[in-house]
């Protein structure tokens with residue numbers, strides 16, 4: 447099943463999508479399997495699997511230090527893919543990989559796309575690759591049925607939003623703030639309008655991400671979007687082995703009445 451179909455199945459049940467972000471290999475590569483299987487058991491809709499990178503673009507301090515920890519464990523794109531492949535049969539939740547372009551080019555685009563599919567990757571986010579340059583990897587991804595997810599920022603002009611919304615695959619990653627990843631206390635007030643416009647130009651699910659860190663945030667964004675992506679809060683909770691916080695965030699997507 448494609449990433450989009452997976453998410454639409456969640457939405458058809460009346461739930462909203464919950465997508466946790468994890469830094470692969472934070473705590474060592476051996477943590478990857480138990481973490482993914484436990485999140486899957488909690489009923490998350492997909493998992494964004496981040497590849498640590500020496501030169502990240504949009505990462506705030508929490509994700510950045512998680513990346514440094516993973517790198518100190520010797521984690522690489524190749525090792526993550528090999529590890530995921532080793533428990534492929536246990537994975538039922540769609541995986542969305544977040545990696546920068548350089549590791550993909552170093553891997554070899556066709557080899558990466560093939561190996562990623564064999565590892566259970568259904569979608570890909572490449573934050574430092576502008577949509578205009580996505581032709582470099584898009585054909586290889588298409589061949590392996592891997593959706594290339596586009597990020598839409600708050601500052602994109604309407605024409606560009608429309609273009610990105612049409613080009614995005616799997617879902618649209620709607621960034622909720624101007625700036626970097628990380629927990630936030632509050633959000634801009636006109637977000638409801640922004641999401642309404644985004645929903646209007648998109649035919650695929652629209653998920654909100656950046657700064658979402660409490661059950662209340664999750665509920666609020668689920669009223670205006672099809673679901674949420676939570677990164678920093680999940681990374682911190684995993685570090686502290688605090689599964690009740692994660693469970694509360696997931697549960698907050700299950701009692702949503704649309705506006």
Ligand SMILES: O=P(O)(O)OC[C@@H](O)[C@@H](O)c1c[nH]c2ccccc12
Nearest residue numbers: 467504573627628656657676677678
């Ligand atoms: O950490 P936050 O604020 O909850 O946001 C999710 C984000 O961390 C995750 O999706 C992500 C991590 N690194 C990225 C780089 C670009 C875009 C998105 C990301």
